[in-house]
Amino acid sequence: MLFVNCIRMMAAVTLCATLTNSLYAAKTLVFNTTTPTNDLEGSLAAQVLCAQSQIVPAQIRTGDHQPHLVGNRRCLVMVRPLQADSTAPMQLAAVDKGGETLGILDLVQPEEFPKTAYYLDGIPKEPVSFQSRPGVVTRLNKSGDLKKLSDPDATFLNQQLQKSELVEIQTADGRWSANIYLPEQKNHDGKMIRIHSNAGLKSTVHYGDRSVIVSRSQTLQFKAVRGQWLWEDELQNQNILYAAATWSCVLPAEWIVPGLNLWFRQEGQRGRLKTLKIGAPTELLLHTIDLGMLAPPRGQFNFAIDSTAHREYFQTVPTSRMIVSEYESLFLRQVMLPDGTLLIEQDPSTGGWHTGTMRQRIGKELISHGINNANYGIHSTAGTGEGSHPYVAAQLTAHTSCGNYSNGIVTHGGSGGGGIVTLDQTIGNEFSHEVGHNYGLGHYEGGFLGSVHHPADQINSTWGWDADKNRFIPNFSPYRSGKDACLSDQCQSPFYGRSFGLDAMAGGAPLSSFNRFTLYTPYSASKIQSFLESKAVFDSQSPSGFRKWNVDTGHMDPYDHTIEVCEKIDASVSGLTSEKLISLLSEYDVVVVSMQDGKWIKDLELPRASMVNRGRTVTIEQNASYDSFLLLHGERLKMPRGFKASYISNGKLWNKKQGVQHQVKRKPQEFGIPVTTLVGYYDPQNELVSYIYP
Numbered sequence: 001m002l003f004v005n006c007i008r009m010m011a012a013v014t015l016c017a018t019l020t021n022s023l024y025a026a027k028t029l030v031f032n033t034t035t036p037t038n039d040l041e042g043s044l045a046a047q048v049l050c051a052q053s054q055i056v057p058a059q060i061r062t063g064d065h066q067p068h069l070v071g072n073r074r075c076l077v078m079v080r081p082l083q084a085d086s087t088a089p090m091q092l093a094a095v096d097k098g099g100e101t102l103g104i105l106d107l108v109q110p111e112e113f114p115k116t117a118y119y120l121d122g123i124p125k126e127p128v129s130f131q132s133r134p135g136v137v138t139r140l141n142k143s144g145d146l147k148k149l150s151d152p153d154a155t156f157l158n159q160q161l162q163k164s165e166l167v168e169i170q171t172a173d174g175r176w177s178a179n180i181y182l183p184e185q186k187n188h189d190g191k192m193i194r195i196h197s198n199a200g201l202k203s204t205v206h207y208g209d210r211s212v213i214v215s216r217s218q219t220l221q222f223k224a225v226r227g228q229w230l231w232e233d234e235l236q237n238q239n240i241l242y243a244a245a246t247w248s249c250v251l252p253a254e255w256i257v258p259g260l261n262l263w264f265r266q267e268g269q270r271g272r273l274k275t276l277k278i279g280a281p282t283e284l285l286l287h288t289i290d291l292g293m294l295a296p297p298r299g300q301f302n303f304a305i306d307s308t309a310h311r312e313y314f315q316t317v318p319t320s321r322m323i324v325s326e327y328e329s330l331f332l333r334q335v336m337l338p339d340g341t342l343l344i345e346q347d348p349s350t351g352g353w354h355t356g357t358m359r360q361r362i363g364k365e366l367i368s369h370g371i372n373n374a375n376y377g378i379h380s381t382a383g384t385g386e387g388s389h390p391y392v393a394a395q396l397t398a399h400t401s402c403g404n405y406s407n408g409i410v411t412h413g414g415s416g417g418g419g420i421v422t423l424d425q426t427i428g429n430e431f432s433h434e435v436g437h438n439y440g441l442g443h444y445e446g447g448f449l450g451s452v453h454h455p456a457d458q459i460n461s462t463w464g465w466d467a468d469k470n471r472f473i474p475n476f477s478p479y480r481s482g483k484d485a486c487l488s489d490q491c492q493s494p495f496y497g498r499s500f501g502l503d504a505m506a507g508g509a510p511l512s513s514f515n516r517f518t519l520y521t522p523y524s525a526s527k528i529q530s531f532l533e534s535k536a537v538f539d540s541q542s543p544s545g546f547r548k549w550n551v552d553t554g555h556m557d558p559y560d561h562t563i564e565v566c567e568k569i570d571a572s573v574s575g576l577t578s579e580k581l582i583s584l585l586s587e588y589d590v591v592v593v594s595m596q597d598g599k600w601i602k603d604l605e606l607p608r609a610s611m612v613n614r615g616r617t618v619t620i621e622q623n624a625s626y627d628s629f630l631l632l633h634g635e636r637l638k639m640p641r642g643f644k645a646s647y648i649s650n651g652k653l654w655n656k657k658q659g660v661q662h663q664v665k666r667k668p669q670e671f672g673i674p675v676t677t678l679v680g681y682y683d684p685q686n687e688l689v690s691y692i693y694p
Helices: 143-148 155-162 232-237 307-314 357-375 429-438 447-451 522-533 578-587
Strands: 003-008 013-019 046-051 055-057 075-081 090-095 101-106 135-140 166-172 179-181 192-198 203-207 210-214 219-225 228-231 247-251 261-266 269-273 283-293 321-326 330-332 395-405 408-411 415-417 420-423 464-466 471-473 476-480 485-487 490-492 498-500 546-550 555-558 562-564 568-571 590-596 603-605 617-623 628-632 635-639 643-649 654-657 663-665 679-681 691-693
Touching (some): 075 090, 075 261, 090 247, 101 247, 143 155, 192 203, 203 219, 203 228, 219 232, 283 357, 307 321, 357 420, 395 429, 420 429, 447 522, 568 578, 578 590
Parallel strands (some): 135 166, 166 192, 283 395, 395 420, 568 590, 590 617
Antiparallel strands (some): 013 135, 046 055, 046 075, 075 247, 090 261, 192 219, 203 210, 261 269, 395 408, 415 420, 476 498, 562 663, 628 635, 643 654, 679 691
């Protein structure tokens, strides 16, 4: 109950004595309360979990899709003894597959178990009262005053606090501020800020390194305590715990290799964990570039220049290493298109977030794939299309781009896949989502069960772990909204009022400012890991310059990277006759005929094999629902959906081959050095003007 006795002093200032019973002391909230099951062989019985980018159980339950451990990455080991009452020290011995002891570690007692991202340092253990002290209360509810609250330096609000015990901020429709910045805590101990929203638009309150959103009908209270602002609700997160009675220790990255055995010992009892699955030491390579096409670059590729953002995103991905390179911004004052059209003032097409000729032909195909292909040793590709990109390594080029179009200057964003990332906002879920497409993830992976985070007693449950800060990242919001997390008419109830998060591919978002990227669900993380393990990595110690994971041997073996060295073209099926093929085969080594629904031809006739087309190849890929027919050597061959074949002329006949043999090995000559990548267009027929972009 709230009792207020007030004496009116002036329009916006009131002298009040306020009494409230708003006292907060955090109670312990344990996330994983499941009964531990035994994962060990021997007299010591305990459940074992491990954490890298997220928590992974040593034994995965039936129907659950979880990643396994990543090779050569630090690992937090957590042990939940079935008999949890012992306080005797516990030790871990790590033994490699050859029987050699790598080291012995003392496990940390449960009282020192890692805290969560929502834990605040420097908070008093005694209850904190959100009762304002008697004194001056200042109310800010005028439009002019509210606009001043958007100042990141918070000068105006600081002035109000100097003369007030409590500042009340009241927003409404027509009187609102998108951002409210609380001042640095300078001699404000004990003072309070109360924010009440009656506006349809949300406001973001920034305080310290944290922020919270206030919506209509919500009231948020902040108090200055020991040098920082505390939000009333976040104190209830102080004692959130992943699991009780859990021992832990951190294993160094070099121990995490296939064949690792862990022995645990406590009070003469011993147990062995020998079923620990460890996968490849994978690598993610991210190039970044800010691009302006007939307009200056925006200069807002924040991820590229923020090493903290690199670290944060790495903490969300099951990989051993992430390398980020930054290209200089590129301002194209003229734009040459692959058809020879030179744009000087504007692109005549209509630009949009997902549309625009320059967006596709320049930003995605020429710049992003050009940078990737140069690293693969590919120096000549088709002028249009994304088919020339081999995607050998987990190598992506992320670009921010804007362009001047018929409808004005437009910012592009919101797409990813095939080694390309096109971004508008580079920190947040857009980044996690579009990079996720490059891992082969689609939207709403696994539906409700795969795209919604869940409690510990259900499948698809995990927390993230920041190895640098040794903090857990819960899979639910720190705010008590009481709302379910729903997808496809199925809902997951909240954890003590805190809504569970959604996957990056399902409309999710970062759950706090501790990590500004979205926590992938285990379902998505397992798919990401499979993708990364299927890719080669650049390796200066390999005789071929690359290595790739061998699932059978559990080793990274040398990998031969080959590229096609031929002139290749994708032939349009519209009006594709034998005569047209004769013309194309006179110019190109390989002619690719691809069919799909809406792009289909019933009869395809190959020209007669001759010395003119000797050594030339026609590759057919039939992915249309309707059957096609190949006219060859006087026969009519049926080509159903899924048909794929290559035919090579020997001068007399067309011979069917499984693959096109126009390949040579490519080995990188230098590793980890600054480069300048040149991309542009040339015409083998010398009919169009060549153009190069540095």
